[in-house]
Amino acid sequence: MSGQMRGGTDAQTHGRTEAAAAEYAPVFVGEGRQRLDAILAKYPAKAGALLPALWMVQEKHGWISPTAMAEVAEVLGLTAAYVKGVVTFYTMYHQHPVGRHFVQVCTTTPCNVCGAEKVGEAFLKATGAKRYGETSPDGQWTIVEVECLGACGFATPVMINDEFIESVTPESVPALVARYR
Amino acid sequence: MGFPHPIHPKETPVLSRHFGEAEARSYDGWVKRGGYRALEKALGQTRDQVIEEVKASGLRGRGGAGFPAGVKWSFMPKQKTKAHYLCCNADESEPGTFKDREIMRWTPHALIEGCAIAAYAIQAEQVYIYVRGEFTEPIGVMQAALAEAYARGVLGANAMGKGVRIDITIHRGAGAYICGEETALMNSIEGKRGNPRIRPPFPAAVGVFGCPTTINNVETLSSVPHIIEKGGAWYKGLSLSNPKSTGTKLFSICGAIARPGNYEVTMGFPLKELLYDVAGGMRPGRKLKAVIPGGSSVPILTAGEAEQTLLDYEGCVAQGTMLGSGGMIVLDDTTDMVYQVMRLARFYAHESCAQCTQCREGTAWTVKILQRLLNGQGRKEDLDLLLDLAEQMTGRTICVLSDSCAAPVVSAIKKFRPEFEAYLTRPAARA
Numbered sequence: 386m387s388g389q390m391r392g393g394t395d396a397q398t399h400g401r402t403e404a405a406a407a408e409y410a411p412v413f414v415g416e417g418r419q420r421l422d423a424i425l426a427k428y429p430a431k432a433g434a435l436l437p438a439l440w441m442v443q444e445k446h447g448w449i450s451p452t453a454m455a456e457v458a459e460v461l462g463l464t465a466a467y468v469k470g471v472v473t474f475y476t477m478y479h480q481h482p483v484g485r486h487f488v489q490v491c492t493t494t495p496c497n498v499c500g501a502e503k504v505g506e507a508f509l510k511a512t513g514a515k516r517y518g519e520t521s522p523d524g525q526w527t528i529v530e531v532e533c534l535g536a537c538g539f540a541t542p543v544m545i546n547d548e549f550i551e552s553v554t555p556e557s558v559p560a561l562v563a564r565y566r
Numbered sequence: 567m568g569f570p571h572p573i574h575p576k577e578t579p580v581l582s583r584h585f586g587e588a589e590a591r592s593y594d595g596w597v598k599r600g601g602y603r604a605l606e607k608a609l610g611q612t613r614d615q616v617i618e619e620v621k622a623s624g625l626r627g628r629g630g631a632g633f634p635a636g637v638k639w640s641f642m643p644k645q646k647t648k649a650h651y652l653c654c655n656a657d658e659s660e661p662g663t664f665k666d667r668e669i670m671r672w673t674p675h676a677l678i679e680g681c682a683i684a685a686y687a688i689q690a691e692q693v694y695i696y697v698r699g700e701f702t703e704p705i706g707v708m709q710a711a712l713a714e715a716y717a718r719g720v721l722g723a724n725a726m727g728k729g730v731r732i733d734i735t736i737h738r739g740a741g742a743y744i745c746g747e748e749t750a751l752m753n754s755i756e757g758k759r760g761n762p763r764i765r766p767p768f769p770a771a772v773g774v775f776g777c778p779t780t781i782n783n784v785e786t787l788s789s790v791p792h793i794i795e796k797g798g799a800w801y802k803g804l805s806l807s808n809p810k811s812t813g814t815k816l817f818s819i820c821g822a823i824a825r826p827g828n829y830e831v832t833m834g835f836p837l838k839e840l841l842y843d844v845a846g847g848m849r850p851g852r853k854l855k856a857v858i859p860g861g862s863s864v865p866i867l868t869a870g871e872a873e874q875t876l877l878d879y880e881g882c883v884a885q886g887t888m889l890g891s892g893g894m895i896v897l898d899d900t901t902d903m904v905y906q907v908m909r910l911a912r913f914y915a916h917e918s919c920a921q922c923t924q925c926r927e928g929t930a931w932t933v934k935i936l937q938r939l940l941n942g943q944g945r946k947e948d949l950d951l952l953l954d955l956a957e958q959m960t961g962r963t964i965c966v967l968s969d970s971c972a973a974p975v976v977s978a979i980k981k982f983r984p985e986f987e988a989y990l991t992r993p994a995a996r997a
Contacts, residue, residue: 435757474759477741495820533661537820
């Protein structure tokens with residue numbers, strides 16, 4: 386994702402973080418706790434459940450806040466710093482809130498030679514997001530260029546949240562965006 | 567079958583025969599197509615018999631390295647003193663490669679059966695299938711198939727009613743190319759950052775959670791049931807060329823080609839026929855310029871070299887490149903080589919785990935120098951600087967990500983040097 390900041394300035398992020406901590410709803414209680422216990426049974430060490438646990442957090446909250454990292458650390462017997470080290474390694478974990486629709490457009494070489502950059506530009510235009518990584522003014526859309534989605538024969542593949550869409554062209558973008566609005 | 571295209575007469579569909587058939591995804595549909603007979607047969611043999619059959623087949627790792635699968639299995643300790651693990655590498659992140667995705671989407675039970683046979687052979691009770699985080703649809707298909715396999719008694723504490731425990735768990739990655747490297751993959755399963763480990767110790771001695779582990783690719787494991795059922799000799803006999811490269815291989819053809827898709831041919835198949843016959847040739851009015859035959863990490867072939875290449879491990883080496891994962895990126899005469907090489911380098915710079923200096927700094931500087939060139943600010947010493955940098959990046963790091971960035975850069979400068987030089991003399995052609 387070529388290193389763009391995804392969440393505005395540090396001051397903004399910090400403000401949001403404090404607000405989020407106040408109203409944070411824990412993930413690993415009730416049914417969430419049961420799901421985690423079922424996952425823990427598959428691994429000989431608690432830390433094995435870390436990636437699945439982080440997915441559960443993102444599923445519920447849309448991103449992984451410092452408060453969430455602290456919760457994960459506590460249930461798995463890890464330090465919050467360790468959890469942060471892992472979160473920051475993996476690009477799919479959001480460290481900042483993103484738009485309601487998070488769009489990943491593959492622009493790596495095989496798709497690039499099939500016109501993928503034009504698909505990315507079409508998404509920016511259709512959603513009003515100013516540039517890659519910056520959420521649209523209505524808070525609905527975040528578009529990022531992503532490195533290889535593993536569907537090179539179906540250029541250009543795009544992910545909108547968890548939906549994987551093959552063979553997107555600049556022409557098909559407006560209809561796709563309309564479907565999500 | 568060259569999904570999404572009908573089977574071409576020159577293909578030999580073994581793994582891909584049922585691609586596109588929705589019914590094959592269900593347990594009943596799979597059994598109707600001969601599924602789980604091989605697992606039943608394997609569980610009736612000794613572990614050594616299973617390993618010997620796979621050795622006899624000559625099956626080599628389909629993830630890129632090409633290491634003989636049966637030999638890898640035989641490295642696992644015979645005397646079990648602690649848990650053994652099998653990890654299936656379904657991280658498929660090498661640009662140009664999209665075959666494992668189709669195997670999981672259309673024939674999930676083929677992979678489950680292959681995993682179960684391999685787990686039995688190496689005395690592993692737990693299998694982790696590490697799937698890249700972006701593969702939401704294949705993960706869904708695999709999870710549904712696993713639930714059915716458990717419900718039908720294929721897996722679990724008494725797999726196939728034979729008194730063997732085989733459990734399979736999907737472990738979803740979260741966006742990191744490097745986790746396709748086997749030791750990084752194991753770290754990721756352990757809940758760590760995906761940094762590759764120094765070897766030795768090798769995974770068969772100290773693998774995931776400190777226990778003996780084998781890591782195999784999706785395509786490798788999915789080939790195993792066919793070998794157990796029809797015999798190693800049958801698989802070996804499929805090869806057109808070299809006794810060291812056996813069986814069939816799925817090639818993912820993409821980029822500037824008329825019919826992109828997955829095509830399955832026997833080892834030793836001519837690249838030229840695959841490109842022009844099976845995959846429909848170039849787009850109208852375009853000419854072949856170059857092919858990256860084994861995923862983005864291997865040296866680039868010129869059109870002339872590509873047209874002489876036989877597609878097996880040795881045939882690719884003979885042309886100075888590698889078969890790799892079989893992800894074939896086709897570039898035509900409209901391609902700006904400098905720009906595309908910069909894009910590839912950018913991929914590696916983004917995906918470097920950054921623990922080795924040569925890789926962290928080398929990939930980043932390769933991108934910066936190429937961008938300078940593209941911006942019309944190149945210096946005449948830049949091409950030699952890139953080659954020197956590439957040398958510093960090769961063979962000096964914990965894993966081969968750094969080498970993988972250097973390979974396309976070096977081969978592109980060597981084979982398409984005038985295009986790079988043109989950027990030195992003309993004003994900024996491309997920002």
